Amino acid sequence: MIEIRAIVTDIEGTTSSIHFVKDVLFPYARKRLPAFVETHGDRPEVQHWLHEAAKEAGFIEASRQEVIELLLRWIDEDRKSTALKALQGMIWQEGYEAGDYRAHVYPEVPARLRAWRAQGLKLYVYSSGSVPAQKLFFGYSEAGDLTPLFAGYFDTGTGPKREQASYEAIAEAIGEQPAHLLFLSDIEQELDAARAAGFQTGWLLRDAATLPAASPHPAYRDFDAIAA
Ligand SMILES: CSCCC(=O)C(=O)COP(=O)(O)O
Numbered sequence: 001m002i003e004i005r006a007i008v009t010d011i012e013g014t015t016s017s018i019h020f021v022k023d024v025l026f027p028y029a030r031k032r033l034p035a036f037v038e039t040h041g042d043r044p045e046v047q048h049w050l051h052e053a054a055k056e057a058g059f060i061e062a063s064r065q066e067v068i069e070l071l072l073r074w075i076d077e078d079r080k081s082t083a084l085k086a087l088q089g090m091i092w093q094e095g096y097e098a099g100d101y102r103a104h105v106y107p108e109v110p111a112r113l114r115a116w117r118a119q120g121l122k123l124y125v126y127s128s129g130s131v132p133a134q135k136l137f138f139g140y141s142e143a144g145d146l147t148p149l150f151a152g153y154f155d156t157g158t159g160p161k162r163e164q165a166s167y168e169a170i171a172e173a174i175g176e177q178p179a180h181l182l183f184l185s186d187i188e189q190e191l192d193a194a195r196a197a198g199f200q201t202g203w204l205l206r207d208a209a210t211l212p213a214a215s216p217h218p219a220y221r222d223f224d225a226i227a228a
């Protein structure tokens, strides 16, 4: 096995439960999005992402209400839109700061991340959630502030998670050959894209009855099963 120098991890379904994202974070943003846009819609960064969302939908001209309805539909569809994710992150900030929730991490994850750091591995996050949302997630986790463990964060601004070029760009940004990088995810298509870019891969299958025997991606039930 080629030496692993850095680990890049997905969040939802990998470090953390899908239920927390879908049943806590998404409904929180959905409920507050209309009022957030009405209240903060004139802030330049909010305006920017509302404009980007309208552009992504192909709107020539759109009222604020039409963009709100578009964003609500995208939340329901779990669309991995960079604009939606940026706006969701701004809304989640209020919830974290108010103590409405803390981000779920699976119980073995913090200790395993610390062990990898102690071995000298660099740790990165690659999620569809925006970089600010990722920092909030790990900053306000159930296990406390985990952000000091991470050397960097990547979101869909680097590219979609199912495209090889995104992983090539991440390897370039980290400054390591892809063969020395391990990407962890619960989604096979993301792992396929990372592997095509030359990454080593680990498939987190936390709830599967059985692990696939013949897959190019070694499968694990949790982080402790990964020998990096
Ligand atoms: C940064 S927490 C919210 C995660 C999120 O919005 C999402 O869509 C999950 O995507 P992932 O790429 O982590 O599976």
Ligand SMILES: [Mg+2]
Pocket: 010, 011, 012, 013, 014, 185, 186, 187
């Ligand atoms: Mg995932």
